Amino acid sequence: DAGVIQSPRHEVTEMGQEVTLRCKPISGHDYLFWYRQTMMRGLELLIYFNNNVPIDDSGMPEDRFSAKMPNASFSTLKIQPSEPRDSAVYFCASSRIDRADTQYFGPGTRLTVL
């Protein structure tokens, strides 16, 4: 089975540009999570969905960040406008049963904002 798929794997952009990160969860998983990882702050939960519905977005840092899940097999995380402090690795993860079940992480998107 294919694991969680994320694209792009690397993104370099300039400050002020819009950035869209994409995720395809494992088929049959009801929960999808977006994380951000930096050396300073570690692994931070940004938002998570249950059956395509956003449940908790309290981790989204600012209004510049938005996430959608239009269907069970696709989610996006958008940053508009991007800033250098948004540079990080963004992971998408999915789980099958509930929010505290084993999470399967995608390979991540390494974002660099110049």
Add this chain to the structure above:
Amino acid sequence: GQQVMQIPQYQHVQEGEDFTTYCNSSTTLSNIQWYKQRPGGHPVFLIQLVKSGEVKKQKRLTFQFGEAKKNSSLHITATQTTDVGTYFCAGPGGGADGLTFGKGTHLIIQP
């Protein structure tokens, strides 16, 4: 909200030495999970502990869940270069928080 603290943040060992990382929660956990992230990689699930005082082994790795279900440890016997990476513990968050991850312990092995 719930916090999960991990120590140490970094651990340097000589190849062949043992390694232990500790995880402490401010609240009682229904379960605890451990993940490993290789350099440049993504977190990968290792194991889940559910019962008070539970001990599980995976080859050279031993996982323990405290009697009060507020702490856990991961012990690696005779480390190898393949053990290099960051080890995270994670517990169910309060309310709608999903999993709360510790900051991780970075294991560095010197040959």
